Amino acid sequence: xxxxxxxxxxxxxxxxxxxxxxxxxxxxxxxxxxxxxxxxxxxxxxxxxxxxxxxxxxxxxxxxxxxxxxxxxxxxxxxxxxxxxxxxxxxxxxxxxxxxxxxxxxxxxxxxxxxxxxxxxxxxxxxxxxxxxxxxxxxxxxxxxxxxxxxxxxxxxxxxxxxxxxxxxxxxxxxxxxxxxxxxxxxxxxxxxxxxxxxxxxxxxxxxxxxxxxxxxxxxxxxxxxxxxxxxxxxxxxxxxxxxxxxxx
Amino acid sequence: xxxxxxxxxxxxxxxxxxxxxxxxxxxxxxxxxxxxxxxxxxxxxxxxxxxxxxxxxxxxxxxxxxxxxxxxxxxxxxxxxxxxxxxxxxxxxxxxxxxxxxxxxxxxxxxxxxxxxxxxxxxxxxxxxxxxxxxxxxxxxxxxxxxxxxxxxxxxxxxxxxxxxxxxxxxxxxxxxxxxxxxxxxxxxxxxxxxxxxxxxxxxxxxxxxxxxxxxxxxxxxxxxxxxxxxxxxxxxxxxxxxxxxxxxxxxxxxxxxxxxxxxxxxxxxxxxxxxxxxxxxxxxxxxxxxxxxxxxxxxxxxxxxxxxxxxxxxxxxxxxxxxxxxxxxxxxxxxxxxxxxxxxxxxxxxxxxxxxxxxxxxxxxxxxxxxxxxx
Numbered sequence: 001x002x003x004x005x006x007x008x009x010x011x012x013x014x015x016x017x018x019x020x021x022x023x024x025x026x027x028x029x030x031x032x033x034x035x036x037x038x039x040x041x042x043x044x045x046x047x048x049x050x051x052x053x054x055x056x057x058x059x060x061x062x063x064x065x066x067x068x069x070x071x072x073x074x075x076x077x078x079x080x081x082x083x084x085x086x087x088x089x090x091x092x093x094x095x096x097x098x099x100x101x102x103x104x105x106x107x108x109x110x111x112x113x114x115x116x117x118x119x120x121x122x123x124x125x126x127x128x129x130x131x132x133x134x135x136x137x138x139x140x141x142x143x144x145x146x147x148x149x150x151x152x153x154x155x156x157x158x159x160x161x162x163x164x165x166x167x168x169x170x171x172x173x174x175x176x177x178x179x180x181x182x183x184x185x186x187x188x189x190x191x192x193x194x195x196x197x198x199x200x201x202x203x204x205x206x207x208x209x210x211x212x213x214x215x216x217x218x219x220x221x222x223x224x225x226x227x228x229x230x231x232x233x234x235x236x237x238x239x240x241x242x243x244x245x246x247x248x249x
Numbered sequence: 250x251x252x253x254x255x256x257x258x259x260x261x262x263x264x265x266x267x268x269x270x271x272x273x274x275x276x277x278x279x280x281x282x283x284x285x286x287x288x289x290x291x292x293x294x295x296x297x298x299x300x301x302x303x304x305x306x307x308x309x310x311x312x313x314x315x316x317x318x319x320x321x322x323x324x325x326x327x328x329x330x331x332x333x334x335x336x337x338x339x340x341x342x343x344x345x346x347x348x349x350x351x352x353x354x355x356x357x358x359x360x361x362x363x364x365x366x367x368x369x370x371x372x373x374x375x376x377x378x379x380x381x382x383x384x385x386x387x388x389x390x391x392x393x394x395x396x397x398x399x400x401x402x403x404x405x406x407x408x409x410x411x412x413x414x415x416x417x418x419x420x421x422x423x424x425x426x427x428x429x430x431x432x433x434x435x436x437x438x439x440x441x442x443x444x445x446x447x448x449x450x451x452x453x454x455x456x457x458x459x460x461x462x463x464x465x466x467x468x469x470x471x472x473x474x475x476x477x478x479x480x481x482x483x484x485x486x487x488x489x490x491x492x493x494x495x496x497x498x499x500x501x502x503x504x505x506x507x508x509x510x511x512x513x514x515x516x517x518x519x520x521x522x523x524x525x526x527x528x529x530x531x532x533x534x535x536x537x538x539x540x541x542x543x544x545x546x547x548x549x550x551x552x553x554x555x556x557x558x559x560x561x562x563x564x565x566x567x568x569x570x571x572x573x574x575x576x577x578x579x580x581x582x583x584x585x586x587x588x589x590x591x592x593x594x595x596x597x598x599x600x601x602x603x604x605x606x607x608x609x610x611x612x613x614x615x616x617x618x619x620x621x622x623x624x625x
Contacts (some may be wrong), residue, residue, distance in 0.1 A: 074488070075480075076486050079485060080486045084484075085484050091478055093477055093481070095473055095477055100467075104474060104482075105485055111491075115466070115471065116468045119466070160485070
């Protein structure tokens, strides 16, 4: 364990009635790092996020975030500690407007009393303005989020994630269903976020991952098969066997 | 579900309020006492309906047990009235105790000698009970249909308890209030009933504004968020348990006020307030009026109950069929309720069908889409 690490997953095992979704998974993230996680279906990518965010309790192992253990903590407490998550399919509040969605994410403290007594702070309104500019949703400010296109919904959710100001952003398939152009923009956006924020991106899209230009962890059967730059892992024999496939396939 | 609101002109809103207030003031002179009393009772039911709309329409919690809190409010009011009017009875305790040979007032009746305590108890006790039940249920992440079943089961528990406790609260016979005294006047008297009508009308308006205030802004948006996607709310850093407990408790408090007003205007509170059909009817009022509209809950409660009494007078025993039909109609044809339909595209669609209004030529958001079609 390094002091510069933001997150350490130590020997995480998750067993669903005997089936090992994660098997002694070890992963360390440095502050400000951008990390891509790939792996075939069923490799445990989403379970890995579920463990960090508190949705799934690991059968064995430890999750250390900013020096604190996350195991057994409630989801909303983990979120308040600074772990934000973007879901695979866009999970936004479709009956609220774009602005209201962002208000929910930037509001602090997130207590009922604060919400009912005080109106939103000016700096939070400015933050909402800024976020809407980044993701090109300024014209949609008062539209219902449900009326947005798929790409705009993905972006709104990314904006909501950023608005939460998490130290660790977990992004699950952010480019699923996006056009090539939108995919490129998303990659640039995520790259620009790293540095200040630590970002974990899970995806299948190899072009997208390559564009992220980051370290890649390959998951297979619930454990980390290989870690390194895109070039390294593309040459790794194990990775080729399980995931990338041999040329003749 | 469309939550779009029609924007009314300020003048229209002002004249609406003037007419409404004039009607409320004039109602006791226009309506015969019998009708006035019915209207007052149905108005008081609209307060419990507002609570149902808050928890179901906004937060997605379908409670089939609001009768518990409604009855608790009613019992609080009735206990106060009974105990303050018991001076001429043996042992200075309410008359019914003598039937069961009870000579000493049960301890929990004592605080109800105080009008101040009663004033607060009417809404705080139901709110606390709701908060407690809610917290235990929500903490264990019981939701959806299981929540509904659990609330109905709690309702039955309360019903059976109140029904069986003759020596404590007169069991199945309930507590009569119409022959009790309040401020030296008979509660069932005409002048008192007129007063209760006005109090009810004011409280309905107050409850409406209160509910509007609760759902306005970010607090209300979190409630909608919980209804639509609770895990997302949790991962954003909010604790849904607290929000749900608060709103369930508010709905409980509203139900208590509603129950107290209903009790003094119908002259009795009994375990019949906690029967299963009555609590389901509360949900029907809101469903028919329009979920998530607040005003729909008020209108639904008043109009359905008025229709019920008119139909029952004309064609006894046919009401249940009409009510069932109404519910089926709303579920299949008007899922957003009557008010939701009016506020949505309903009237325009009808007018278009008959050629009375031109169709909108382009989809409203198309213009905006074109501007950023290129995704610059």
